Amino acid sequence: MLDIKKIRQNPDFYKQKLATRGIKAEEIDEVIALDQKRRDLLQKTEAMKAERNTASKKIGEAKKNGESAEEAIQQTRELGEQIKKLDEQVEANDEELHDKMSRLPNIPHEGVPVSLTEDGAVELRKVGKIRDFDFQPKHHWDVGEQLGILDFDRAGKVSGARFVYYLGLGAQLERAVYNFMLDEHMKDGYTEVLPPYIVNAASMYGTGQFPKFKDGVYQVNGEDMTLIPTAEVPLTNYYRGEVIPAEELPVYVTALTPCFRSEAGAAGRDTRGLIRMHQFNKVEMVKYTKPEDSWDELEKMTANAESILKKLEIPYHVITLTTSDMSFTASETHDLELWMPAQNKYREVSSCSNCLDFQARRMHTQYRDENGKLQYVHTLNGSGLAVGRTVAAILENYQNADGSVTIPKVLVPYMHGVTKITKENAVPFRNK
Numbered sequence: 001m002l003d004i005k006k007i008r009q010n011p012d013f014y015k016q017k018l019a020t021r022g023i024k025a026e027e028i029d030e031v032i033a034l035d036q037k038r039r040d041l042l043q044k045t046e047a048m049k050a051e052r053n054t055a056s057k058k059i060g061e062a063k064k065n066g067e068s069a070e071e072a073i074q075q076t077r078e079l080g081e082q083i084k085k086l087d088e089q090v091e092a093n094d095e096e097l098h099d100k101m102s103r104l105p106n107i108p109h110e111g112v113p114v115s116l117t118e119d120g121a122v123e124l125r126k127v128g129k130i131r132d133f134d135f136q137p138k139h140h141w142d143v144g145e146q147l148g149i150l151d152f153d154r155a156g157k158v159s160g161a162r163f164v165y166y167l168g169l170g171a172q173l174e175r176a177v178y179n180f181m182l183d184e185h186m187k188d189g190y191t192e193v194l195p196p197y198i199v200n201a202a203s204m205y206g207t208g209q210f211p212k213f214k215d216g217v218y219q220v221n222g223e224d225m226t227l228i229p230t231a232e233v234p235l236t237n238y239y240r241g242e243v244i245p246a247e248e249l250p251v252y253v254t255a256l257t258p259c260f261r262s263e264a265g266a267a268g269r270d271t272r273g274l275i276r277m278h279q280f281n282k283v284e285m286v287k288y289t290k291p292e293d294s295w296d297e298l299e300k301m302t303a304n305a306e307s308i309l310k311k312l313e314i315p316y317h318v319i320t321l322t323t324s325d326m327s328f329t330a331s332e333t334h335d336l337e338l339w340m341p342a343q344n345k346y347r348e349v350s351s352c353s354n355c356l357d358f359q360a361r362r363m364h365t366q367y368r369d370e371n372g373k374l375q376y377v378h379t380l381n382g383s384g385l386a387v388g389r390t391v392a393a394i395l396e397n398y399q400n401a402d403g404s405v406t407i408p409k410v411l412v413p414y415m416h417g418v419t420k421i422t423k424e425n426a427v428p429f430r431n432k
Helices: 004-009 011-019 025-064 070-102 140-147 152-158 169-187 201-206 232-239 291-312 358-363 387-397 409-415
Strands: 122-127 251-260 279-289 316-320 332-340 345-354 366-368 374-376 378-386
Touching: 004 011, 004 025, 011 025, 025 070, 122 291, 140 169, 140 387, 169 251, 169 279, 169 291, 169 378, 169 387, 169 409, 201 232, 201 358, 232 251, 232 279, 232 358, 232 378, 279 291, 279 387, 291 316, 291 332, 291 345, 291 378, 291 387, 291 409, 316 345, 332 387, 345 387, 358 378, 378 387
Parallel strands: none
Antiparallel strands: 122 316, 251 279, 279 378, 316 332, 332 345, 345 378, 366 374
């Protein structure tokens, strides 16, 4: 959440910055008006409370002197009723102000490309050599289905569209990929965490999914419980409402979790394959840092994600997203997009974002600076990586003309020595 004091002090700056994210100036004006109304109501309330205190003293003095206190008593009653009404107005105003503030996105960092669409992202670097196939590369779903390691049809029967069964060496490949990612991140100083997969509304609010994006998640009917759309939610909320000892910062954590997304508004997009699923695995990285360190930590996090793709030898590029394309909570986002030969294009596999103090304000997560003053931490998050999309890229980039798939060298130890997936070894129960 943004700081209402800063908006009050410099409204034109916030109007200008948030306009690049599709927020109209009128929305800022509404927030400022509600903030002013709140302060006016509180001023009236305090004045009436002071008046009531004076009347209460008169009651005590009158009783002490044996005089009638009826007039003062009546005055305190009337003032009490008026204060109650004002308190109700303050509460209603606060709820409306809080709701409008909670729907304002983060301020984009200087240098973030300005655009109201995804067009205009800036490519920072391109890494790896794109393979020159001597045959027409197949889409990963065709490769997986023909090998028998991906079964979308039976998953559709059991669960519905956008679900999949991994079978045999396909399941082992998925497991190899996320175990490799976790091991690499721990080498980079991250602590592995196994968090809850269901969280409450306060946690979803803390990381910015609620209230604006409720239609994008799965909620448990009749309960304050939501299946996590990303491990960012339980990892970032770990310190919600707490003061982190300064000497512990920065904190690095990583986790493998399933992620659940309704994909509302994604009708017709990526209807085949592993790119856009209702359930998928993802390895997440989260950092808590001091404000002065967060930009350096963003570059380190991006490098951590890139290291996975470099070691897998999958071509990719890094882009900085536009003001309107990055996530609601981000001030700047670097996307990693890996090369998909069959589509002849790059596809996102990781977003690394610096959220500054935006989430920390919502969660009240702080630390004490060198002067003992409470300050909000900065939070960062990044995919390290989306596992299914990485598997998809392996199937496409490492496919062979005979339909087999070569295992990337770094994954062979995780595959118990298997160097290639073929029809003969892919799914043991089908090849007895």
